Amino acid sequence: MSTTPTPAPTPGTMLDVDGVVVEYAAKSRRGQPFRALHGVSLDIRPGETVGLVGESGSGKTTLGRAVLGLAPVAEGEIRYAGRVISRLSARERRALSAEIQVVFQDPYTSLNPAMTVGDILTEPLLVSGTSRAAAEERVRGLLGQVRLPADAAHRLPREFSGGQRQRVAIARALCRDPRLIVCDEPVSALDLSTQARVLELFVEIQERTGVAYLFITHDLSVVRCVSHRVAVMCGGRIVETGEATAVTSAPRDPYTRRLMLAAPVPDPARQRERREQRRNLKSVGAE
Numbered sequence: 001m002s003t004t005p006t007p008a009p010t011p012g013t014m015l016d017v018d019g020v021v022v023e024y025a026a027k028s029r030r031g032q033p034f035r036a037l038h039g040v041s042l043d044i045r046p047g048e049t050v051g052l053v054g055e056s057g058s059g060k061t062t063l064g065r066a067v068l069g070l071a072p073v074a075e076g077e078i079r080y081a082g083r084v085i086s087r088l089s090a091r092e093r094r095a096l097s098a099e100i101q102v103v104f105q106d107p108y109t110s111l112n113p114a115m116t117v118g119d120i121l122t123e124p125l126l127v128s129g130t131s132r133a134a135a136e137e138r139v140r141g142l143l144g145q146v147r148l149p150a151d152a153a154h155r156l157p158r159e160f161s162g163g164q165r166q167r168v169a170i171a172r173a174l175c176r177d178p179r180l181i182v183c184d185e186p187v188s189a190l191d192l193s194t195q196a197r198v199l200e201l202f203v204e205i206q207e208r209t210g211v212a213y214l215f216i217t218h219d220l221s222v223v224r225c226v227s228h229r230v231a232v233m234c235g236g237r238i239v240e241t242g243e244a245t246a247v248t249s250a251p252r253d254p255y256t257r258r259l260m261l262a263a264p265v266p267d268p269a270r271q272r273e274r275r276e277q278r279r280n281l282k283s284v285g286a287e
Ligand SMILES: Nc1ncnc2c1ncn2[C@@H]1O[C@H](COP(=O)(O)OP(=O)(O)OP(=O)(O)O)[C@@H](O)[C@H]1O
Pocket: 024, 025, 034, 036, 054, 055, 056, 057, 058, 059, 060, 061, 062, 063, 218
């Protein structure tokens, strides 16, 4: 994939995750709560893409959910534009939803199957007080931005491919001009060529609007092509952060190195090289 992230983001922190602990309630009454995040810290600047990578179960989605106010923050805090947002009431959270949005992994379940694309996109605008005429005008603009035809507004989600549905989900996230979008594995349900086109769309949108992304993925080739910086998670902790090219080409942490070496590579010569590197890592005790 050849997509490259936009030029340097604006300096200054927009989102500040500071020592965040998330615990999920125990399933049984006598069981201990499960600590999914152990004091995680991370910042995102305006217009920046921070890629969040790590193995399954490392806590990536939990961190995204904490930013969205969907996972309980037991310790630490999350600040957005200088304001603590980790302990907001439901009403305050709704008010913030214009600025912080989400695109989920599965475009087959994240869109209401009974609503037309036009209704899916106008609903958040009407709820926030936009007039119907202005909302419909905005929807025409959004469909153009995500490269869907204007008549898409009259159709149901089931009439679209996975990639097109993900474009609808992106348009919905953009409705109210957010400053930050949490993208939770937004291309993993798509085939490779569709992935590349949807990733290009994310980058184009960022160039045009200056939106920032927290881009959650287990796929290192994806993270390399869209991120300015990368944070690597392991066991509920961030074990390495840095510029995307530095982390992906010369990782410092042994876990990040293992993650890079475990990533699939199509070229047989590179596969042999990787096997050799893995053997070397084992022999120096990093595995
Ligand atoms: N609602 C929940 N209740 C209890 N435990 C949970 C809950 N959600 C997640 N967990 C646990 O928290 C840990 C982190 O899960 P999380 O989904 O954040 O990881 P992840 O890195 O996003 O994984 P994946 O890449 O598979 O989505 C896992 O051990 C998971 O089982």
